[in-house]
Amino acid sequence: MQRFQFYNPCSVEDALNFLAEQGERSKIIAGGTDLIPGLRLEEIRPDFVLNIPEINPFSGIKEIDHSFWIGPTTTFTEMVESNLLSCSFPALVRSAASVGGPQIRNRGTIGGNIANASPAADVLPALLAHGGELELQSKRNGKRIIPLAEAILSPYKTCFRSDEILTGIILKKLEPGTRSAFEKLGRRKAMARARMNLTLLLRLNHREEVSELRIVPGAVMPVAKRMDRTERMLLGKKPEPLLIEAASKTLAEEMVEVTGARWSTEYKIPVLKNIFKRMMKQLLTV
């Protein structure tokens, strides 16, 4: 590992002051499950490592009016164990439960999953489907809130400024009756990097027509995003099997438009179509 200095801030203010001075030369460490292998391979060579898990206001899950606030250093295990989250965002909790193994979930954090911006991040697509927003803070500019969908620019690159810290993740409560599902496909059950995952959010109106649909495949595109065209195909219509079949085709086309044809495309097209159809079927029989 290249040499670096370790800074353990005693408060949010202390951390922000430090980044205002040394942000360009620093890397923030939370759980370290992505950062430490990167440091070891010298893919990242910071002069300073800023340790944030000990800053109390950065962890925990709170219900505030019509939203939930999740602290950035909340671990995947804490998300899985949270009754608040399990009741309100079951698909998000399933995505957190699919991360690595117990040791990784005990250490890895939701904020780290976002800030590292890996294309194979397990929790990012689920957060996107839920319309997550990020609260960022810096000494110079104070607080700003941005949609997660705008935060990830390219693989491993976010729009966070070097003097900023992610200080919270905000999720608006879902409309009553919203159903959600998450599936992950890895080479094995545990410790697997996602080959593909899929998050669906679905709500039907009293006529059994689709009144809301969010589809976010993960790990198949450089940056996960909602599949608008497929969503629009189903909106306002009854989700009959033939329409779902057609939508699954459009979904695969939308994915290929983003990724281009690759060696794995022939495998991914039928798999994505089938996972989508299976999950829609599950959601419609709830």
Next chain:
Amino acid sequence: MSKEPGKTLLKMRVNGKAVEVMVNPTWTLLRVLREELRLTGTKKGCEQGDCGVCTVIMDGRTVNACLVLALQTDSKEIETIEGLGTADQLHPLQKSFIKHGAVQCGFCTPGMLLSAKALLEKNADPTLEEIKRGISGNLCRCTGFAKIIKAIQNVHR
């Protein structure tokens, strides 16, 4: 601040004892345990968080010691395999592993035992699925999983 930083004093508790050790900022918990404290029961495997042989318990939760910077463990409580039992007084899990032949080459055993301990502390009577999930971060390259699972299932029988 200089580019060549010196060592920093780390204070933590290891197996119930207060420990003070001078560490370099780049050192991991694994390195401190094995090379500074000479607690070599915690094994060094992939060093990427994939194999779980360096599993220790930190403040009640299992972690891969290779994925924690030593200075992140300041004032934490660490439990390693050396704290689990003694040669005269083995932990019930250790007895069960021996009884069920759950040890082959032995390299994954310390990590397996600590994952099993953490699992049982949360859930005294886990189902087969829960046991499999509980040790899913620990690889046994001898592939002796069946006996390891049996040993955990039958620890109190």
